[in-house]
Amino acid sequence: xxSNRKIAYINLSxxxxxxxxxxxxxxxxxxxxxxxxxxxxxxxxxxxxDPLSRENxxxxxxxxxxxxxxxxxxxxxxxxxxxxxxxxxDSNIGGFFAPExxxxxxxxxxxxxRSKKPAYVWVQDGEIxxxxxxYLWGKDTIEAQAAIRQDHGDExxxxxxxxxxxxxxxxxxxxxxxxxxxxxxxxxxxxxxxxNLKAIAARGTMDLEFTQPERLLDYCEEMNDMxxxxxxxxxxxxxxxxxxxxxxxxxxxIRTKNFQLNLLEDGQDLEPENIDRYSIGTAGCYxxxxxxxxxxxxxxxxxxxxxxxxxxxxxxxxFGTMVNCKKMETVLVANHLVNKHGLDTLExxxxxxxxxxxxxxxxxxxxxxxxxxxxxxxxEALFALIRQIAKREGFGDVLANGFHGAIDxxxxxxxYYAIQVKxxxxxxxxxxxxxxxxxxxxxxxxGSDHLRSRPAIDMYGLPEEFLEELxxxxxxxxxxxxEGKSRMIWWQELxxxxxxxxGTCKFQTVFCAVHAPKWEEFSRLIQLAAGMKFSKAQLxxxxxxxxxxxxxxxLREGFTRKDDRLxxxxxxxxxxxxxxxAKGRKIDEEKFEAMLDEYYALHGWNKNGVPMxxxxxKLGLTAEPTHMx
Amino acid sequence: xxxILFIDPEKCTGCRICETVCSMHHEKVCNPxxxxxxxxxxxxxxxxxxxxxxxxxxxICETVCPVRAIKxxxxxxxxxxxxxxxxxxxxxxxxxxxxxxxxxxxTGKILKCDLCEGDPACARFCDPRALQFVKVTRANMMxxxxxxxxxxEVMQKLLTP
Numbered sequence: 145x146x147s148n149r150k151i152a153y154i155n156l157s158x159x160x161x162x163x164x165x166x167x168x169x170x171x172x173x174x175x176x177x178x179x180x181x182x183x184x185x186x187x188x189x190x191x192x193x194d195p196l197s198r199e200n201x202x203x204x205x206x207x208x209x210x211x212x213x214x215x216x217x218x219x220x221x222x223x224x225x226x227x228x229x230x231x232x233x234d235s236n237i238g239g240f241f242a243p244e245x246x247x248x249x250x251x252x253x254x255x256x257x258r259s260k261k262p263a264y265v266w267v268q269d270g271e272i273x274x275x276x277x278x279y280l281w282g283k284d285t286i287e288a289q290a291a292i293r294q295d296h297g298d299e300x301x302x303x304x305x306x307x308x309x310x311x312x313x314x315x316x317x318x319x320x321x322x323x324x325x326x327x328x329x330x331x332x333x334x335x336x337x338x339x340n341l342k343a344i345a346a347r348g349t350m351d352l353e354f355t356q357p358e359r360l361l362d363y364c365e366e367m368n369d370m371x372x373x374x375x376x377x378x379x380x381x382x383x384x385x386x387x388x389x390x391x392x393x394x395x396x397x398i399r400t401k402n403f404q405l406n407l408l409e410d411g412q413d414l415e416p417e418n419i420d421r422y423s424i425g426t427a428g429c430y431x432x433x434x435x436x437x438x439x440x441x442x443x444x445x446x447x448x449x450x451x452x453x454x455x456x457x458x459x460x461x462x463f464g465t466m467v468n469c470k471k472m473e474t475v476l477v478a479n480h481l482v483n484k485h486g487l488d489t490l491e492x493x494x495x496x497x498x499x500x501x502x503x504x505x506x507x508x509x510x511x512x513x514x515x516x517x518x519x520x521x522x523x524e525a526l527f528a529l530i531r532q533i534a535k536r537e538g539f540g541d542v543l544a545n546g547f548h549g550a551i552d553x554x555x556x557x558x559x560y561y562a563i564q565v566k567x568x569x570x571x572x573x574x575x576x577x578x579x580x581x582x583x584x585x586x587x588x589x590x591g592s593d594h595l596r597s598r599p600a601i602d603m604y605g606l607p608e609e610f611l612e613e614l615x616x617x618x619x620x621x622x623x624x625x626x627e628g629k630s631r632m633i634w635w636q637e638l639x640x641x642x643x644x645x646x647g648t649c650k651f652q653t654v655f656c657a658v659h660a661p662k663w664e665e666f667s668r669l670i671q672l673a674a675g676m677k678f679s680k681a682q683l684x685x686x687x688x689x690x691x692x693x694x695x696x697x698x699l700r701e702g703f704t705r706k707d708d709r710l711x712x713x714x715x716x717x718x719x720x721x722x723x724x725x726a727k728g729r730k731i732d733e734e735k736f737e738a739m740l741d742e743y744y745a746l747h748g749w750n751k752n753g754v755p756m757x758x759x760x761x762k763l764g765l766t767a768e769p770t771h772m773x
Numbered sequence: 774x775x776x777i778l779f780i781d782p783e784k785c786t787g788c789r790i791c792e793t794v795c796s797m798h799h800e801k802v803c804n805p806x807x808x809x810x811x812x813x814x815x816x817x818x819x820x821x822x823x824x825x826x827x828x829x830x831x832x833i834c835e836t837v838c839p840v841r842a843i844k845x846x847x848x849x850x851x852x853x854x855x856x857x858x859x860x861x862x863x864x865x866x867x868x869x870x871x872x873x874x875x876x877x878x879x880t881g882k883i884l885k886c887d888l889c890e891g892d893p894a895c896a897r898f899c900d901p902r903a904l905q906f907v908k909v910t911r912a913n914m915m916x917x918x919x920x921x922x923x924x925x926e927v928m929q930k931l932l933t934p
Contacts, residue, residue, distance in 0.1 A: 211793070211803045212793075212803065213790050213793040213794045213797065213803075213898060240789070247804060247805070247806070286817060289816075290817065299814070322816060323816055323817065323819070348806075349804065349806035349807075349878045350804070351800070351802035351803070351804045351807070351879070352802060352803040352804060353801075353802050353803075354797075354801075354802070354803070357797055357801040357802065358801070360797070361794060361797045361798065361894070364794075364898075365897065365898065368898065368900065372900055381900070381901075424819055425783065425784070425786070425819070426786050426901070427786050427787055427819070427821075428786035428787060428788030428901075429788065430788060430789060431788055431789065431790045431793050432786075432788045432790070433788070433790065433898075433900035434900075435786035435788060435900075435901060439819035441819075451817065451818060451819055453819070
């Protein structure tokens with residue numbers, strides 16, 4: 145049965161592996177993927193530990209619906225206490241690893257301790273062993289995956305690996321699979337590095353059984369039709385997430401020169417159409433009909449020949465607008481470099497853009513950077529810093545500690561220029577004209593981020609009757625309004641928590657497409673695949689349980705309402721350019737705080753952002769940690 | 774008119790939904806290892822090629838089958854195995870130059886595409902249309918158009934000063 149995949153406890157210090165079933169009650173409360181990972185995180189990671197000590201625990205979780213032929217069901221959730229923020233560490237990765245893990249008999253891996261020597265975890269058809277990774281250490285993320293396949297003589301092995309950045313304990317090192325898929329945020333690759341864990345490799349040939357396979361197959365076809373009929377998916381299938389750039393850069397919603405401007409003038413070369421010069425076609429994750437990334441080739445120039453995948457819209461910001469680089473080719477090279485080295489694209493771009501502004505303002509100089517000229521738009525500085533960060537050399541070593549560490553080191557007014565929340569860099573969007581997005585990055589449990597809640601449909605100016613029906617309460621149609629936006633964020637947080645737990649892709653739910661599958665469709669899929677019945681209200685409650693548990697984890701680590709705060713510049717500096725709707729906008733502090741109050745109330749948390757007793761009781765969280773798994 | 778399973782590797786995005794739905798349709802479980810179609814991938818080069826039985830006009834598998842278990846289903850055009858006759862000798866697996874026949878990892882029986890009784894699940898689910906179940910004339914036209922596009926590219930290059 146689809147819900148019979150096991151949980152394995154792997155102690156790297158001793159090499160001991162214990163396998164257990166996942167109790168049904170845990171499935172009913174948390175489904176799988178991120179849900180069960182968050183339960184494990186709260187239960188297995190003791191309060192206030194050093195995230196880089198052997199006491200931190202790494203969790204790998206496939207979703208409850210992982211493997212079904214629709215909605216991009218190959219997502220895998222990776223969690224630990226974050227070395228970047230000290231808060232919930234949690235990152236979601238596409239590709240093919242999670243289904244392979246399920247075909248090998250497992251849904252969840254709990255990896256504790258620390259190996260004395262470089263090691264990798266090998267999972268195959270119900271068996272798990274810890275193996276020597278001496279021959280993999282030092283290899284980049286693409287070489288390492290190839291070496292594991294070669295070693296086993298099997299091209300169908302899927303691996304999660306770290307690159308040099310993870311080995312060197314860069315605080316925002318990511319975990320990678322395939323050419324491009326990355327669990328980018330919160331430094332899960334750094335946790336792997338601290339455990340001397342180079343890779344987790346899986347190969348499986350075991351049946352994944354469903355409660356009603358024939359009806360499930362028909363319903364999956366219906367789901368794919370539902371998704372591919374949306375205009376959003378059609379555009380994304382052709383251009384990838386880059387399609388968003390045309391709109392945001394024209395309007396003035398994309399941060400440029402760190403945070404000095406809100407669109408890149410002369411940014412035409414970064415328009416998505418230009419990927420056609422390099423693209424040989426698109427690529428999809430497991431079972432996905434949207435295939436939202438390009439396979440690209442650079443045939444000329446100093447970095448040729450180069451083959452890569454992507455870039456995401458986020459990379460157009462990270463290595464384009466934010467650092468004021470105006471060439472698609474720069475983005476393609478930088479994207480490939482961070483993928484090879486195993487660095488989070490957003491954190492890397494965010495820190496480099498910050499460093500460039502500090503350099504311009506004279507807060508750092510040639511002496512600080514070891515002679516590297518951090519001029520706006522310098523490809524040379526960008527590529528050099530990416531390498532330096534991964535290798536922890538020169539000024540890159542300072543940036544490799546993330547915003548918290550780098551601000552401490554640089555000092556002065558440097559904190560003011562850092563566009564970060566809870567120690568994690570914001571993405572490349574400028575949320576000053578969009579209060580809903582601004583609230584989302586401030587409240588996200590893992591630090592400044594769009595993937596916890598972003599209601600991109602807020603940009604569509606939908607009829608208010610429709611929004612009220614969707615979100616269950618009044619929401620303003622105008623995206624510059626503060627009215628009802630707390631409800632939007634709260635609702636999306638619950639939806640994405642459930643999406644991450646069934647292991648499907650957020651782009652195939654209400655992210656950018658209104659008519660995409662959501663609660664009712666998830667409920668039907670779970671019933672046909674796993675035989676478990678949930679109403680919409682029950683699924684929303686599961687989302688609330690997961691999100692509230694993340695909140696309690698952060699509170700336990702010392703986070704408070706003060707940490708649900710936007711960078712100061714959002715309140716101080718109005719957007720300087722853009723279309724009338726986006727120009728001259730800043731976040732109104734009073735209205736923002738009021739929005740935060742409403743948001744807490746919707747979650748059942750008090751004014752300080754602490755879950756109320758009755759909320760905990762309703763969600764069954766009063767007794768946590770309960771150590772069911 | 775007869776339809777064929779038309780493969781266009783240039784359109785394949787490597788998502789492997791074909792493998793998933795093939796195993797679900799035939800075995801009622803999700804298990805790519807037991808699918809009749811596979812996407813061979815060279816990840817680091819971005820090359821994805823769906824591999825499946827081509828339902829040859831003069832099938833080598835039919836010729837080598839010692840018990841005459843392989844024949845054409847006139848209704849669907851599929852070259853199919855009669856499992857009542859098949860002894861599982863695997864000569865078809867050995868001789869097929871296109872890897873059109875394989876072995877079920879669980880049961881040991883021969884795995885071969887049967888075009889799902891005339892409505893192949895893989896083609897139904899393949900959004901980029903790397904696998905299509907189309908009439909022969911349509912398949913011919915698609916190949917011709919593709920060739921014409923290439924020809925046109927060459928001509929443009931020649932005509933551009």
